[in-house]
Amino acid sequence: MLHNLFIGELADRLVKRQISSVELTRHFLSRIERLNPALNAFITLTAEQALQDAASADARLGNGEKGPLLGIPLIHKDIFCTQGVRTSCGSRMLDNFVAPYDATVVARLKSAGTVMLGKSNMDEFAMGSSNETSYYGPVKNPWDIAKVPGGSSGGSAAATAARFAPIATGTDTGGSIRQPAALTGVTGLKPTYGRVSRYGMIAFASSLDQAGVFARTAGDAAAVLQVMAGFDARDSTSIDVPVPDYSKALGAPLKGLKIGLLREFFEGLEPRNAALIEAALNIYTGLGAETREVSLPHLPLSVPTYYVVAPAECSSNLARFDGVRFGYRCENPQDLMDLYKRSRGEGFGAEVKRRIMTGTYVLSAGYFDAYYLKAQKARRLITDDFRAAFEKVDLVIGPTTPTPAFDIGAKMNDPVLMYLNDIYTIGANLAGLPGVSLPCGFVDGLPMGLQLIGPHFAEAKLLNAAHQYQQATDWHTHVPRGYE
Amino acid sequence: MSNWEVVIGLEIHAQLATKSKIFSGSATAYGAPPNTQADLVDLAYPGVLPVLNARVVEMAVKFGLAVGASVARRSVFARKNYFYPDLPKGYQISQYELPVVARGSLKIMLDDGSVKTIGITRAHLEEDAGKSLHEGLANATGIDLNRAGTPLLEIVSEPDMRSAKEAVAYMKKIHTLVRYLEICDGNMQEGSFRCDANVSVRPKGQEKFGTRAEIKNLNSFRFVEKAIHYEVARQVELIEGGGKVVQETRLYDSDKDETRSMRSKEEANDYRYFPDPDLLPVEIDEPFIEAVRATLPELPDQKAARFAKDFALSAYDAGVLSASRELGAYFEAVILGLGASHAKLGANWVMGELSSALNRDNVDIENSKVDPEALTALLKRIVDETISGKIAKEVFEAMWSEGKAADAIIEAKGLRQITDSSAIEGVIDAVIAANPKQLADYRSGKDKLFGFFVGQVMKATGGKANPAQLNELLKTKLGGSGNA
Numbered sequence: 001m002l003h004n005l006f007i008g009e010l011a012d013r014l015v016k017r018q019i020s021s022v023e024l025t026r027h028f029l030s031r032i033e034r035l036n037p038a039l040n041a042f043i044t045l046t047a048e049q050a051l052q053d054a055a056s057a058d059a060r061l062g063n064g065e066k067g068p069l070l071g072i073p074l075i076h077k078d079i080f081c082t083q084g085v086r087t088s089c090g091s092r093m094l095d096n097f098v099a100p101y102d103a104t105v106v107a108r109l110k111s112a113g114t115v116m117l118g119k120s121n122m123d124e125f126a127m128g129s130s131n132e133t134s135y136y137g138p139v140k141n142p143w144d145i146a147k148v149p150g151g152s153s154g155g156s157a158a159a160t161a162a163r164f165a166p167i168a169t170g171t172d173t174g175g176s177i178r179q180p181a182a183l184t185g186v187t188g189l190k191p192t193y194g195r196v197s198r199y200g201m202i203a204f205a206s207s208l209d210q211a212g213v214f215a216r217t218a219g220d221a222a223a224v225l226q227v228m229a230g231f232d233a234r235d236s237t238s239i240d241v242p243v244p245d246y247s248k249a250l251g252a253p254l255k256g257l258k259i260g261l262l263r264e265f266f267e268g269l270e271p272r273n274a275a276l277i278e279a280a281l282n283i284y285t286g287l288g289a290e291t292r293e294v295s296l297p298h299l300p301l302s303v304p305t306y307y308v309v310a311p312a313e314c315s316s317n318l319a320r321f322d323g324v325r326f327g328y329r330c331e332n333p334q335d336l337m338d339l340y341k342r343s344r345g346e347g348f349g350a351e352v353k354r355r356i357m358t359g360t361y362v363l364s365a366g367y368f369d370a371y372y373l374k375a376q377k378a379r380r381l382i383t384d385d386f387r388a389a390f391e392k393v394d395l396v397i398g399p400t401t402p403t404p405a406f407d408i409g410a411k412m413n414d415p416v417l418m419y420l421n422d423i424y425t426i427g428a429n430l431a432g433l434p435g436v437s438l439p440c441g442f443v444d445g446l447p448m449g450l451q452l453i454g455p456h457f458a459e460a461k462l463l464n465a466a467h468q469y470q471q472a473t474d475w476h477t478h479v480p481r482g483y484e
Numbered sequence: 485m486s487n488w489e490v491v492i493g494l495e496i497h498a499q500l501a502t503k504s505k506i507f508s509g510s511a512t513a514y515g516a517p518p519n520t521q522a523d524l525v526d527l528a529y530p531g532v533l534p535v536l537n538a539r540v541v542e543m544a545v546k547f548g549l550a551v552g553a554s555v556a557r558r559s560v561f562a563r564k565n566y567f568y569p570d571l572p573k574g575y576q577i578s579q580y581e582l583p584v585v586a587r588g589s590l591k592i593m594l595d596d597g598s599v600k601t602i603g604i605t606r607a608h609l610e611e612d613a614g615k616s617l618h619e620g621l622a623n624a625t626g627i628d629l630n631r632a633g634t635p636l637l638e639i640v641s642e643p644d645m646r647s648a649k650e651a652v653a654y655m656k657k658i659h660t661l662v663r664y665l666e667i668c669d670g671n672m673q674e675g676s677f678r679c680d681a682n683v684s685v686r687p688k689g690q691e692k693f694g695t696r697a698e699i700k701n702l703n704s705f706r707f708v709e710k711a712i713h714y715e716v717a718r719q720v721e722l723i724e725g726g727g728k729v730v731q732e733t734r735l736y737d738s739d740k741d742e743t744r745s746m747r748s749k750e751e752a753n754d755y756r757y758f759p760d761p762d763l764l765p766v767e768i769d770e771p772f773i774e775a776v777r778a779t780l781p782e783l784p785d786q787k788a789a790r791f792a793k794d795f796a797l798s799a800y801d802a803g804v805l806s807a808s809r810e811l812g813a814y815f816e817a818v819i820l821g822l823g824a825s826h827a828k829l830g831a832n833w834v835m836g837e838l839s840s841a842l843n844r845d846n847v848d849i850e851n852s853k854v855d856p857e858a859l860t861a862l863l864k865r866i867v868d869e870t871i872s873g874k875i876a877k878e879v880f881e882a883m884w885s886e887g888k889a890a891d892a893i894i895e896a897k898g899l900r901q902i903t904d905s906s907a908i909e910g911v912i913d914a915v916i917a918a919n920p921k922q923l924a925d926y927r928s929g930k931d932k933l934f935g936f937f938v939g940q941v942m943k944a945t946g947g948k949a950n951p952a953q954l955n956e957l958l959k960t961k962l963g964g965s966g967n968a
Contacts, residue, residue, distance in 0.1 A: 080531075081530065087531075089530070094530065099529075099530070100529070101524060101529075103531060199531065199532070199533050200531040201531055202530045203530075203531070203762075205761075206761035207761035235533050235535075236533065236534070236536065236763050237761070237762065237763075315565075315756075316563050316756070316758070318574075319567065319573065319574020319575055320528040320530070320572060320574050321530075322567060322574060324569050324627070325529075325572060325627075327530075336569065336625075340567055360756065363565070363756035363757075363758055364754055364756060365754045365756075368758075372758060
């Protein structure tokens with residue numbers, strides 16, 4: 001079936017005119033129409049625009065143009081501004097917001113000829129690990145609709161797992177690509193901070209946010225990253241480092257690759273999860289890689305550090321949503337203070353408010369040193385730990401999440417329990433490192449993820465290691481029942 | 485009153501003369517229709533990011549070098565968080581802990597001719613806010629964001645000033661300097677140059693500062709002086725009446741000539757400053773500083789010293805003539821034509837007739853109706869005694885209003901000075917013959933009548949008699965007391 005093909009094969013058929021982009025687009029749209037109601041993976045569908053864009057891609061193909069993504073359908077997380085299309089960020093605050101411009105990621109993928117099918121559901125302002133904080137309702141996990149798909153990019157992850165598109169974009173601030181990728185059995189890549197422009201990506205925590213991609217294979221992710229990556233003068237934190245040919249890097253043998261086992265990741269790991277990681281390590285040693293244990297002694301500080309830094313930045317980033325210029329405005333404001341209080345009070349959901357309040361608190365006079373400054377110091381220590389580890393090994397490996405997907409509603413009343421979901425993913429964000437999550441087996445019939453983290457700008461090496469693993473295993477080819 | 489010492493520090497906001505804003509590409513021109521110079525970045529749309537305008541850093545460094553300050557090799561933009569409708573992001577991007585310029589100083593001249601050094605604590609870059617509009621709007625407030633994002637250099641002085649006069653002298657000196665450096669147009673009506681004054685009083689001899697009040701947004705030298713006078717009197721009266729000054733922000737009402745409380749320290753915002761994660765630290769290296777140093781013009785103090793030395797001018801005259809680059813250039817052009825030996829004559833004319841004509845007609849010196857060459861031509865006629873200084877003033881007025889050359893006016897109006905002794909003698913004889921009583925009185929000791937005879941001769945010659953010659957001849961002719 002078309003929807004089980006990888007983009008290399010799809011691109012090949014498109015170029016050979018064996019199939020048109022319009023046909024491909026119709027195929028995915030009809031799957032979405034049929035299967036999405038059970039999943040709620042979308043906030044906005046753009047079927048009409050998609051068919052027009054597919055026709056344009058077909059015209060380009062007809063002119064002999066080629067491109068790895070030309071005519072390929074995709075889904076954008078609703079955090080990316082898309083010109084003329086509602087960009088809600090999963091919030092009532094932006095339910096009425098039609099972006100007047102394209103995010104750099106969107107613009108680049110658009111000019112590469114991709115066809116946007118719609119905007120995916122997400123935790124409100126990307127704050128959540130279960131996609132339950134969305135104003136548009138929770139996304140269901142295609143492996144079991146009683147379970148969460150993870151978050152915050154839950155819609156993109158579920159849609160990729162359900163074969164609603166071969167690829168989807170996401171953002172990862174504390175694990176928001178890798179964690180849902182793990183929980184839905186797809187490949188999720190978070191690039192190095194600064195590798196992909198943040199321009200047009202609605203900010204949650206600016207020093208941590210990074211755009212990335214969901215795909216079913218590392219090879220597909222490499223093709224998408226190729227287009228997304230690169231310096232953007234409109235984002236001062238994007239870094240002007242040459243973009244290597246990621247697809248070309250996929251062939252390199254792993255012999256001699258040094259993989260570090262993060263001691264802190266394995267301590268107290270659930271035995272069935274540990275067994276999957278063990279099995280993955282055996283695959284890697286079979287491919288010629290060497291493994292050794294490395295330690296990141298400050299890694300246990302990552303969750304508390306993150307939950308100071310991220311809320312601090314979010315409390316400031318979200319101040320612009322004040323009911324004055326765009327977005328939600330309360331009815332009949334009595335005065336300025338009333339306008340602010342009710343617009344923000346009614347426009348934001350509970351988790352967003354919790355983080356704004358936390359962030360406001362940690363930046364307040366008298367608390368700044370004890371929280372914000374201390375967190376910055378801890379962040380530095382964690383970064384230094386990773387740097388030291390990468391002097392000994394090429395990549396580090398561990399689980400993506402402590403457990404498989406949990407029940408919808410199970411953790412909503414316990415924020416700390418929810419936050420601990422990101423215990424293995426947050427470190428890479430704090431240190432700005434690239435990370436990838438790969439399907440590596442099942443626990444209780446639910447997919448689990450293997451996480452690889454590399455040094456800054458080591459995406460090529462990371463993707464190759466992921467690709468080699470996928471050449472040697474077939475976990476990434478498993479399809480949730482009903483979505484074959 | 486005389487038992488109290490006044491302590492003043494100023495925070496001057498100089499709008500940097502860039503074409504575009506500090507973090508966006510919008511124009512900064514004054515007076516455009518509301519919101520026509522505000523792009524998505526200025527409007528703080530979701531997803532947009534600031535990009536630093538490199539010109540502003542250059543300008544700040546220029547200022548730093550001109551006041552002998554240290555230029556930070558690394559400075560950091562921070563967010564100052566507060567809600568206000570004219571502040572679209574909900575925070576102002578400013579510099580807090582690490583400003584670009586620190587520890588400079590400036591010399592001012594006091595009334596008694598002595599020189600005082602005023603410390604400059606720091607100068608930092610920041611963006612301006614927009615403004616609220618109330619006129620012509622019923623039950624609504626308009627927001628104009630044209631000014632939002634306009635680059636400002638905030639120059640903070642030490643509390644080194646001891647009177648309103650010193651404060652004004654310092655502010656004028658900074659005003660002169662920023663225009664010399666061409667980093668600010670200095671236009672105070674348009675708000676390009678304004679200041680906040682921190683004012684306190686303490687008993688003479690006391691070391692500890694009194695509690696200060698901050699008077700906001702003073703946009704003229706006169707207002708600074710009046711506001712400080714009012715505030716000092718208020719504080720002294722308060723303390724002498726047994727009260728206490730509270731730390732607060734006050735507003736100066738120029739119509740009523742008083743300051744009013746805006747908000748007390750307790751009501752003050754907690755700005756929750758933290759480094760802006762959207763902007764990288766500003767790194768400045770030695771070559772950059774040297775390149776900027778090479779663009780520094782001759783500074784006001786250097787120019788004044790040169791004028792005093794090369795042209796034998798008093799410190800006061802040299803100071804006035806170097807108060808702006810344009811005035812200095814005009815003066816130098818005059819001296820170039822006239823010769824340095826007549827510098828005092830040139831100085832008197834530039835500071836006297838020319839300046840008052842410019843002030844009277846509110847014309848900038850660059851647009852003077854009498855250019856330096858024309859003025860030089862006039863002054864040459866004084867030097868070569870073609871006309872007297874008094875007649876020259878009449879000629880100057882004609883040049884100013886008719887735009888003709890000095891010589892043409894002298895010829896056309898027949899103003900050439902009478903230097904022929906026999907002609908002057910003839911007039912003197914006639915005057916003496918017509919005034920026998922005054923002659924007798926003079927000769928009997930009424931010396932003051934000498935002036936009467938001078939006046940009569942001048943009247944008869946239409947003011948054209950050479951004054952020195954007239955004096956000489958008249959003395960001889962009147963004889964008599966001979967001691968006039």
